[in-house]
Amino acid sequence: MCQFENGAFQKKESSNFDFSISKFSNYQIFKLVTMNLKLKIWRQKGPKDNGKMVDYPISGISPDMSFLEMMDVLNDQLVEKGDLPVAFDHDCREGICGSCSMYINGEPHGPGRGITTCQLHMRSFTDGDTIHIEPWRAAAFPVIKDLVTDRSAFDRIIQAGGFISVNSGSPVDANAIPIDKHDSDRAFDAATCIGCGACVAACKNASAMLFTSAKVSHLSLLPQGQVEARDRVLAMINQMDEEGFGNCTNTGACEVECPKGISIENIARMNRQYLGAAISYSPPKATGGGD
Amino acid sequence: MAATGLFLCIFLLGHLAGNLQLFMTDEAGKLQFNEYAKFMTTFPAVKILSYLTYFSIVFHAIDGLLLTLKNRKARPVGYAYSRPDKNSSFPARNMAILGSLMLVFIVLHMSNFWVKMHWGELNVDIWLDANGNRDLHSVVMHSFKQLWYVIVYALCMVAIGFHLWHGFQSGFQSLGLNHPRYTPIVEKTGYAFAVIVPALFGIIPVYIYFFG
Ligand code: SF4
Ligand code: FES
Secondary structure, eight states, X not given: OEEXXXXXXXXXXXXXXXXXXXXXXXXXXXXXXXXXXXXXXXXXXXXXXXXXXXEEEEEEEOTTSBHHHHXXXXXXXXHHTTOOOOOOOOSSSSSSSOOOOOEETTEETOSSSSOOGGGOBGGGSOTTOEEEEEOOOOTTSOEEETTEEOOHHHHHHHHHHOSOOOOOOSOOOTTXXXXXXXXXXXXXXXXXXXXXXXXXXXXXXXXXXXXXXXXXXXHHTSHHHHTTHHHHHHHHHHHHHHTTOBOOOOOOHHHHHOTTOOOTHHHHXXXXXXXXXXXXXXXXXXXXXXX | OHHHHHXXXXXXXXXXXXXXXXXXXXXXXXXXXXXXXXXXXXOHHHHHHHHHHHHHHHHHHHHHHHHHHHHHHTOSSOOSSOOGXXXXXXXXXXXXXXXXXXXXXXXXXXXXXXXXXXXXXXXXXXXXXXXXXXXXXXXXXXHTTSHXXXXXXXXXXXXXXXXXXXHHHHHHHHTTOOOTTTHHHHHXXXXXXXXXXXXXXXXXXXXXXXXX
16 A cells, blocks of 8 residues: 655555655655644734634645645635635735735744745645744734735835936936946845835844845945935935834844845945945935926 | 944953953962052043943943834734744844843942942952052952852853844944955854853953962
8 A cells, every 4th residue: 555644655564566666756746635733813803903813723734735725725614604704915926926924833924934925835834733823013014904914114115215216218228337247136136025024024123124225225236226325225214213113133033034035234235325324415405496 | 232332342352351360369460450450540541441431331221222112112012922033043132131131240340349449448458459559359359259249240241142142243234344255254253252252251250269
């Protein structure tokens, strides 16, 4: 007899099948095993509700499901029972939109590195596990409902300076402005931030420094972004503080939990630029009409 | 935090250089140490540095307190289940507690040696040495013969070690001093600093307790 267990193909002693397991080793064969789990989920009816953790036992979960599919299964069951489904944000389900914010078993986006919740698979858990699921916690990310938080604070930080002002016209030739390859690589790395907020969720100070520094860096590393670099760093940090995010104490938790591997090097760069701008520069007051 | 913290690291080195003279527990060592202590409390340049140090400690403590309060406010509702150990180090998460411990220690430490050296009665029989200098050396020897004080001192050095483990490189990061080539060196230096400096500070009372 053969059986599939925890994703591995195992041959029993009594087997009279005689084929080598190595033939199959490159294939992820389907799994017959399903899991029973104990979910503990934050339920909160609305922004003003106090909310509480609620237990939901769930069974028949395939290890190949994504975490969000597991949530879908749960919600189907809740709807069938006439309960309200658990509200959670999701959109792309492929790790690029940054909506799927869930604090799973004590970490943003759960166990595993470099992934969002939609990229987390149930095979990261074992049968019988208890899974705690909570929303991002930060004063600047108030809970709207269940696991859904209002992350518009991030939008306002970007609006404060995360752009370059150029007159649109005919497209500029691709190589008209020479850019150091290393700089363009680092700018691109910073630009991969998807604004998910895991950095804030992970940080013990609920600081948004990793996000803000990624946005500051990906522009200021490029020549086009340097024109407004000083205004940008002052305005974005100012907005970040106004939103009520905490201060960075360099614990490095953000970098570990960031699904896009944004480095805290960006935070140092932003600190450098901020110190420079704060010491040497006072933003000119607009006096109107081409002054 | 960063600037004052890094300045205090330099101060620790200076302080340590002075303390290492305490390994000389004999009469000649005593005279030399008391001479040094007198120099440190009277020489004008040292005075300026010491005021800078007091300022740094007070600023670092108050700024740290305000920062901690502000950061607490940034997360009014905490997580029901959280595993910060998965993504950050113990010292990094406990700088405020470690810092508070150090503040308690500094108060104790100052009231023991510093107040006595500056104004107080030296609480031992002879309080001027053969050269007519205040006999801080004997006060130190006397203090470090008390087991509880040696233990408190050693434990506080452990707290300082943890605080420095995170604080040293964190100071550089906050000032924006991050560079692919130098940051690893800064980190390693910080770890070495965090182990060696408190260890040397801590060994002195133990040495005096057993051999002084
Ligand atoms: S820096 Fe990383 S964790 Fe923070 S918002 Fe961007 S992608 Fe998410
Ligand atoms: S749903 Fe888009 S990143 Fe997860």
